[in-house]
Amino acid sequence: MKTIIFRTASDYLLPLLLLFSVFILLRGHYLPGGGFVGGLIASIAFVIHSFANGLEKTRNIIKFHPGFLMPIGLVFAIGAGAAPWIVGQPFMSGLWFDDPFPVIGMVGSALFFDTGVYLVVIGVSLTIIFTISETL
Amino acid sequence: MLLAILAGFILALFMPSLIKGLKGKSTIAVALLPFSLFVYFISFLPRISAGETIEFHWDWVPSLGVGMDFYLDGLSLLFTLLITGIGTLVFVYTSSYLKGHQYLDRFYAYLSMFMGSMLGVVMADNIITLFIFWELTSISSFFLIGFNNDSEPSRKSALTALGITGFGGLFLLAGMVTLGFITEEFQISSLSAMSGEIHAHELYPWVIGLVFIGAFTKSAQFPFHFWLPGAMKAPTPVSTYLHSATMVKAGIYLLARFTPVLGNHPWWNTTLIIIGGITMLYAALHAIFRLDLKGILAYSTISALGILTFLIGLGTTAALTAAAVFILVHALYKATLFLITGIIDHETGTRDVSKLAGLNKVMLPVGIAGLLAAVSNAGIPPTFGFVGKDLIYEATLHFDSMAWVLTGAAIITNVALLFAGFLAGIKPFAGKLPKAYAKVHLPPAAMWVPPMILAVLGMLFGMIPPLVDGPLIKPIVSALTLRTPDFHLHLWHGFNVVLALSVATIATGIALYFFIKPSEALLGRATRFEAISPHSLVRGLGRGVTWFSEKWTNFLQNGYLRYYLITILSFLTLLLAYRLFLGVEIYVDASTLSEITIYEAIIVTIMASAIIFTVFTKSRLAAVAAMGVVGYSFCLIFLFYSAPDLAMTQFSIDTLTVILFVLVIYNLPKYLNLSETRDRIRDGLLALVFGALISVLTLEVLNETVEKDISTYYAEQAYLLGKGKNVVNVILVDFRGFDTMVEITVLAIAALGVFSLLKLRLKSIEKE
Known part of the structure; x- marks a missing residue:
């Protein structure tokens, strides 16, 4: 599958798809999208890259084992859930900044939670796919 | 107070690094923990003897009525003092007994964890908290029994003990929950006021039955007694601490604690008298024929626990006093005997009582401690044991019915116990020293001083009963009977029936000691009925369950994915078909369905052809690709019905699934036709039937009136509460x-x- 067209395309597709996945993640609260889909798109981006260039190259780009994204994501999600405790509200109540941020828009604990989901999904799918393709 | 209870757990965490830091030197310092707790608890003694109780509350899960509530009255105080006091001595003893052991750090960690849980049990004022600490003692006991984890019998015994006590613990939980259900009160100290209401409730027999199973398993009552002799595989400090002085008494504590709540009812009393009576006789007779010193002590401990159950069953003030005194008496002499056994084992390398003799020549202080303990165990004046035994006879003699039968049982038990005590405390030290042991020497003071202290206390309390009478025993009896008692412990009661019985007991016991010599032959005769003993029955049950589950697993879990699918699908099909057969009306209102558009028709055609292609293609990869087509077509259908989120997710998932499949299948050999036609027809039939049923089901769902409340609520509140316009996402990340x-x-x-x-x-x- 390592044709030159596919390989060249994958080099451009990876950053584009990753950007797209972040876009999907950010718009999730108002329009179709969200952390789960975003995570899946990001993992597809990496998988395409690994198909075109081989697993080793993709691993070199990521630098660390994708499995580490799972605990990081879980910490994000739990942190977003626990943050309201600091201001004396029950677990998982939504907290929002008063003013919208440039480009991103309204930021609240839900966004951090969704980012957690996003990271876990990338970690899970890449771990499974990489492990299987390595083993076989 | 919470800190005092949790100290054991906190220290257990740091124990490994602490012991490593001490590098085998002065590990004795660890004993400061139980010792400072002992001092802490003894500082409550004046207030408790003055009739006060000390309470502590801390809300834990208020919505479930579970709180870290603790309560210190006479009964708890006696137990906390035993736990921390004997704990101190055991900690000191261990520092020498397991000196330089590789896992000494773990051992101390388990011990302090156990101490913390045990303190929790005896001070808990909330029935759920009581249960939690109760289970913690079982778990820490499991670790301690299995401490020598490279020996198989040790692991097996640990598992048996955990199995039995854990099993009982579940019953206890059920009992506690039922009790809480009846009274809606989780505070033990407030429960006794509702005693009448509980007695009258129809669930009362259930409550006591469940509590009994919990207490009997923990305190090794017949027929659950067999885990205790097995638990003797643990290092001796553990046997001393857990299996004679404290943990096994948790069941007794439970019964005593609930006497004001559940007691004074014929069912409660009769059951306890019968079970306690059987246990004390059965175990006492078994103790006589054992050769292993620890075996003797294990059975005599079971028997002593039987006596305590029996006394609580009698339930009179005299009997409860006797129980309170006997708990202390027994803890003092039995811990001494266990510690001595540990020394003998440690120094000579054997525990076979028929081989041991004359050790007095080489370890006199140990021999003296043994003698004192054996004498206290025998109830020979002026020991504390004598006071205890007199009280027992007093209690049985003045019981309303069958006084002589009960007294007779108590006498037989005491004679056998006396014999067992002499075997453990005197026999190894008396007589001529065999040559093999000539080089045996006295162990370090850290080992022989603890049993000596306990033995001397047993003597001291006997000679001066007021030392414990007012401060300890009276608050206990008033906690159990809810009345202020008016008695005094005496060593000398004058010439009466009780004294005569005492003399008779002692004389018979000593005579027995000189007539019966323990030997293999006698042991063989005693274990003749092993085949029908509860232990063998439970073992058989365990084997049966393993056998059955093996067959069952091999039948169902055959490891072939296709058979799993067949099993699951046919089961579902049968279930659904049965339901439909029972007469669910299938009715489709064509007018409510939307019209079929040209796009939908095209998509369905594509899906159908992809499926047919999948079934008949000869290439795996093509089959996977065709499955992908089916998945993507689904996405389009989702899109038609305005579910873009679902479509997006489905699309990505399908892509990943196809990739995964390709990854796996790419490396498999190319196949042409592996399954036989017959199998394919079978699978096809199943798939068709299942698919048809699902379709019917889907149509059926359409007929149900859908509750729209929830979706309207989410749609309305998504922006107000969740600040989002994408309802699906708001539900996922917020609601x-x-x-x-x-x-x-x-x-x-x-x-x-x-x-x-x-x-x-x-x-x-x-x-x-």
Whole structure:
């Protein structure tokens, strides 16, 4: 599958798809999208890259084992859930900044939670796919 | 007070690094923990003897009525003092007994964990908290019994003990919950006021039955007694601490604690008298024929626990006083005997009582401690044991019915116990020293001083009963009977029936000691009926269950994915078909369905042809690709019905699934036609039937009137509460955020599972 067209395309597709996945993640609260889909798109981006260039190259780009994204994501999600405790509200109540941020828009604990989901999904799918393709 | 109870757990955490820091030197310093707790608890003594009780509350799970509530009255105080006092001595003793042991740090960690849990049990004022600490004692006991984890009998015994006590613990939980259900009160100290209401309730027999099973398993009552002799595989300090002085008394504590609540009812009293009576006789007779010193002590401990159950069953003030005194008496002499056994084992390397003799010549202080303990055990004046035994006879003699039968049983038990005590405390030290043991020497003071202290206390309390009478025993009896008692402990009661019985007991016991010589032959005769003993029955049951589950698993879990699918699908099909057969009306109102558009018709055609292609293609990869087509077509259908979120997710998932399939299948050999035609027809039939049923089901769902409340609520509140316009996303991250969090955790666990399974397999292949 390592044709030159596919390989060249994958080099451009990876950053584009990753950007797209972040876009999907950010718009999730108002329009179709969200952390789960975003995570899946990001993992597809990496998988395409690994198909075109081989697993080793993709691993070199990521630098660390994708499995580490799972605990990081879980910490994000739990942190977003626990943050309201600091201001004396029950677990998982939504907290929002008063003013919208440039480009991103309204930021609240839900966004951090969704980012957690996003990271876990990338970690899970890449771990499974990489492990299987390595083993076989 | 919370800190005092949790100190054991906190220290257990740091114990490994602490012991490593001490580097085998002065590990004795660890004993400061129980000792400072002992001092802390003894500082309550004046207030408790003055009739006060000390309470502590800390809300834990208020919505469930569970609180860290603790309560210190006479009964708790006696137990806390035993736990911390004997704990101190055991900690000191261990520092020498396991000197330089590789896992000494672990051992101390388990011991302090146990101490913390045990303190929790005896001070808990909340029935759920009581249960939690109760289970913690079982668990720490499991670790301690299985401490020598490289020996198989040790592991087996630990498992048996955990199995039996854990089993009982579940019953106890059920009993506690039922009790809480009856009274809606979880505070033990407030329960006694509702005693009448509980007695009258129809669930009362259930409550006491469940509590009994909990207490009997923990305190090794017949027929659950067999785990205790097995538990003797543990190092001797453990047997001393857990299996004679404290943990096994947790069941007794429970019964005593609930006497004001559940007691004074014929069912309560009769059951306890019968079970306690059987246990004390059965175990006492068994103790006589054992050769292993620890075996003797284990059975005599079971018998002593039987006596305590029996006394609580009698339930009169005299009997409860006797029980309170006997708990203390027994803890003092039995712990001494266990510690001595440990010394003998440690120094001579054997525990066979028929081989041991004359050790007095080489370890006199140990011999003296043994003698004192054996004498206190025998109830010979002026020991504390004598006071205890007199009280027992007093209690049985003045019982309303069958006084002589009960007294007779108590006498037989006491004679046998006296014999067992002499075997353990005197026999190894008396007579001529065999040559083999000539080089045996006295162990370090850290080992022989603890039993000496206990033995001397047993003597001291006997000679001066007021030392314990007012401060300790009276508050206990008033806690148990809810009345202020008016008695005094005496060593000398004058010439009466009780004294005569005492003399007779002692004389018979000593005579027996000179007539019966323990030997293999006698042991063989005693264990003749092993085949029908509860232990063998439970073992058989265990084997049966294993056998059955093996057959069952081999039948269902055959390891072929296709058979799993067949099993699952046919079961579902049968279930659904049965339900439909029972007469669910299938009715489709064509007018409510929307019209079929040309796009939908095209999509369905594509799907159908893709499926047919999948079934008949000869190439795996083509089949996977065709399945992908089916998946993408689904996405389009979702889009038609305005579910873009669903479509997006489905689309990405399908892509990943196809990739996964390709990854796996790419490496398999190319196949042409592996399954036989007959199998294919069978699978096809099943698939068709199942598909048809699902279609029917879907049509059926359309007929149900759908509750729109929830979806309207979410749609309305999504922006107001969740500040989002995409309702699906708001539900995921906000309304049902907790579900999502658990789901991503599950996902992560699944990924770890895949990772470790495949990597493990890879490693084992690499090894070959």
